[in-house]
Amino acid sequence: MYRIVAKKVLAPTIKLFEVKAPKVAAKAQAGQFIILRVDEKGERIPLTIADFNREAGTITTIFQEVGYTTKQLGCLEEGDSILDFVGPLGKPTEIENYGRVVCVGGGVGIAPLYPITRALKEAGNEIISIIGARSKDLLILEEEMEAVSDKLLVATDDGSYGHKGFVTDLLKQVLDEQEVQHIWAIGPGIMMKVVSETTRPYKVPTIVSMNPIMVDGTGMCGACRVSVGDETKFACVDGPEFDGHLIDWDLALRRMNIYKDEEKRAEAAGSCGGGCGCH
C-alpha cells in the first residue's frame, strides 16, 4: 500500500497527491510516469510525475478528474492509501543545454512539464514558458513555472486571465520574434497536435509527451501503440516523449477514445460517480 501524505485541490477537478513511494522517488526523473491501481477491482492508469522528493521518499502526481478512476482517486484523502503504485516508467527527458527552449503546457499537462522545465533551466537553457487553461480557475502551477522560467506567458480560452485564446497563438509570436532551439509541449492531445503543426514550418524540434491508454506500462501489452514516422512505438517503454512532427495525430487521438462508452458505463454503475459524493 502506498500512503497519500499530502493532498491539495488545485482547481475544482484538479488534485495534487504526494504519495509515499521511496523506491520510485529514489529513481524518478523528469519526463517519467507511474501506473497506479486504486483498489482490488480497479484499473491500472498511468499518471505523469509532477515532482519527486528523494529525501522524503515521495512522488507528486497531479491529475484531472476525467473518468471513473480519476474521480475515485480524487475522493481519497490525506492518510488514505493506494493499493498499487509502480514506476518510474518510461524514458526520462533528454536534458541538455540546447540554448533557448520554449516549454508549452496546457491544462493538467503543465504538471509533468514543470519538472522538465526545471531540469532544462538547471542545465543552463533560457526558458520561455507558455501555459494555458480553459479559464483562470483551471490554471495550475503558475508560480512554480514562473520560478523556473526566464519568461512566462499565459493564455486562457475564455480570456479570464492572460492572453485570450490558445497557447499556440503565443507560441507563434515567440517563434516569429526569436530563434528557438527546442520546444517541449505537454497537454491534451489536440493541443500537442496543434503545437506540432504550428512549429513544423519553423523547423524547431518539438517534443511531446504522449499519454495513451496503457495496461502494464512495461512493454508487454502494446495498448499504447503510437505511430511515429513509419514505425509503431510503445509509449510506455519507447516514450512517453516523441518527436511531435512525426506522430500520426489522427490515429493517436482516435486511440484515446477506444473505451469512451465503457467509461460512461463504469461511471453509471459505480458508487463513486464523481466529485466527492462518496466521502
Added chain:
Amino acid sequence: MSLVLEKTPMPSQDPKERIKNFDEVATGYTKEMALKEADRCIQCKKEPCRQGCPVEVDIPAFIAKIKEEDFEGAIKKIKEKNNLPAICGRVCPQENQCEKYCTLGKKGEPVGIGRLERFVADWQLETGRIEEPQIPESTGKKVAVVGAGPAGLTAAADLARMGHQVTVFEALHVAGGVLMYGIPEFRLPKEIVQREIDYIRKLGVDIQTNSVIGKIDTVDDLLEQGYDAVFIGTGAGLPYFMNIPGENYNGVYSANEFLTRTNLMKAYKFPEYITPIKVGKRVAVIGAGNVAMDAARTALRLGAEESYIVYRRAAEQMPARKEEIEHAEEEGVQFKLLTSPIEIHGTEDGWVKGMTCIKYELGEPDESGRRRPIPIEGSEFFMEVDTIVMAIGQGPNPLVPSTTPGLELKPKGTIVAEEGTGKTTKEGVFAGGDIVTGAATVILAMGAGKNAAKAIDEYLRNKK
C-alpha cells in the same frame, strides 16, 4: 491384471454452456476416476515416463501412492520436485513429455499422468492439508529473482528449500506472470495459482510486487545491494505485430493485451471490475498456438458471435496442443487455414471493419522443418471482422537485458545462458525460461528455473 487401453475420460462442462462462463472447462477427476486411472499404470521397471519430465517428478512413485489411496503421500512425492503441481497438471503438454514415453502408450493410450497430478494437487488444496514446509537453516546467502512467472517462482522455491534467502521482484501487481495474465481462468483458475504462490511464500520467499527491475533498480544495483546472485526470468513479454497496414486501428489487440485485460484485470466482470475490454461480433485471431486458442475461446465468452482462427499454414502445423484445438472446435471457433491478412481496413472514425486476406499453399519445408506457406497470387479476399487479435508470438522483454551491461544477447534479444545451468556471461547472474528460449511452455520455464537453482546453489557454495 489386464491392460486398460483407454484413458479415463476427463469430465468437462458442456461446450454450449461453458462458452457462457469463465469457469474451468475440465472439471477434474473424482476420487473414483483417479483410482481407476491410477490402476491403469503397470508400474513398469523402466519408468520411461520420468525422462519426459523437465522437473524430474518421480511419476511411478506418486501413482503408486494414489493406488494405495494415500493422496497425501502422492502429493508429497510430487512436491519433492515440483512446486506448482496444480498448475502443471493443467497446462503441461504431457502428450509431448511424460505421457509420450509411457509404456502403455505403445499399445493404447498412455496413463493420464497430468490428470492424476492435478487430482492430488487439487485434493490437497481442497482439503487444506498443506504441510508446513520445513525451512532449512539459513546459508546466509541472498538471491534476487527477477520475474515471478513459472521460471522465477520455481527457482525461488528451490533456492529457499536450499536455505538461501530469496527475494522475487515482480513488475505487475500480482505474482504468477503468464499464469495470471495470460492463461485464461477457464483453463487455469487464478485461485489455484494464488494458492500455489501462497505455498511458495510459506517457504520463506519474499515476493515484492510493483517492482520493475531496470527501472527501480538494475541487476547491477541488486548485486551491489548485497545479493550474492541474480536469476532473470522475465519471460517473453513483448508482443509481436505483423507490420501490415491498418494494424493500429481501434479494435486490433495484441493477444497479450486481450488476455491481460481479461485475466489479470478481470475485464470479463466489467463494470464490477473497472478495466474494460471491447469485443465485437466477429473476431479474428491471427495465429494458431495455445495463446491464439486462448484468445479465440475468450472472445466467445466475451460475447463474440463468430470467432475465427486465421492461420497461414495448415491444420497439421498448428502449434497449439491438440487438446486446446479440440476444445476450441467444440466451442465453435472456426478455422480459416492457409490464410493470412495483408491489410486491415478501418471505418472513417478509425475502427476495424475487416481485413484483406490472402490464401497460401504449402511448399518445401523451411528452417523450422514445417512446410513453408507460399502466398497464392490473386487469391486476395475480404473478411469482415470488427476485432482482431494478433497472436503470432512474443519476444523477450528488453527492459532487463537492455539495462544489464555484460549480458550477452542473441540477435532476437534473448539472453545467452548455458544449457542446464542458466549461467549467463555475467558473473553471478543466471537466466532461464522464455527470456532465454523465446516463447515456450510453462513447464520448460519451470525446468530451467529448477536447473538454475541447482547451479546457483553450487555457485554460492563455492563463492568465497
